[in-house]
Amino acid sequence: MDDDTSPFIPSTLVTSMLLRPLLKAFALRVGLLDWYYLASVRREGPLLEDGWFRSFYEGKCVDRQGEPVPWLTYPALAFLTSRVNEGMQVFEYGCGNGTLWWARHARSVSAVENDPVWYQRVRALLPLNAEVCLQPFPPADGAYARSILADEERYHIVVIDGSDRVNCAPYALEALTPDGVIIWDDSEREEYGPGFDLLTQSGFRRLPFEGMTQLVSVKSETSIFYRDGNCLGI
Secondary structure, X not given: OOHHHXXXXXXXXXXXXXXXXXXXXXXXXXXXHHHHHHHHHHHOOHHHHHOXXXXXXXXXXXXXXXXXXXOOEHHHHHHHHOOOOOOOEEEEEOOOHHHHHHHHHOOEEEEEEOOHHHHHHHHOOOOOOEEEEEOOOOOOOOHHXXXXXXXXXXXXXXXXXXXXXXXXXXXXXXHEEEEEEEEEEOOOOHHHHHHHHHHHHOOOEEEEEXXXXXXXXXXXXXXXXXXXXXXXXX
């Protein structure tokens, strides 16, 4: 066979193909198989691609490139990334890196925060199309939950991911656009049941996204509550 037509396999690939089973066999013999698999997922796979390792090491919600992302499950984040557009207005109960992410992907984002120190830290990073107000919790008159109604604005997306979540639900309903949706994080928690019941009774259906999230090594759940003709096209 002529040299010009012979198959060519790079020497580095050959070396990798030969060494990988040998390393795995060695790791198994000396009881280091867990370390072998850990090293493997550091080199490739969804934890690397989604930015989980960088998020864990930096102690904040970021993607692989270090850009801020919401503290939602990765499946929910992937779904929203493909459907959110620059014409949407968003409200968040609880601010953070998610506020910065929404500001990049939507027309505007407003948020309420109950922690004064965190409020000052996030507020210093906000672009012009984002704002956050401070409402210490727990207020006796429910001001935190009602803060969404302060500007008489209507929102395409309301994110319930802060304090007093069940009591936020009825005010979120009041502030939604007709095609609006509600994103409820940590929706696996049973104590949020009364809030889910209210949304269901109001004609909403629930789409859960279970999976890993930033910073921690356990599964969580983010749910999107929607009606027909919603802004996300569900």
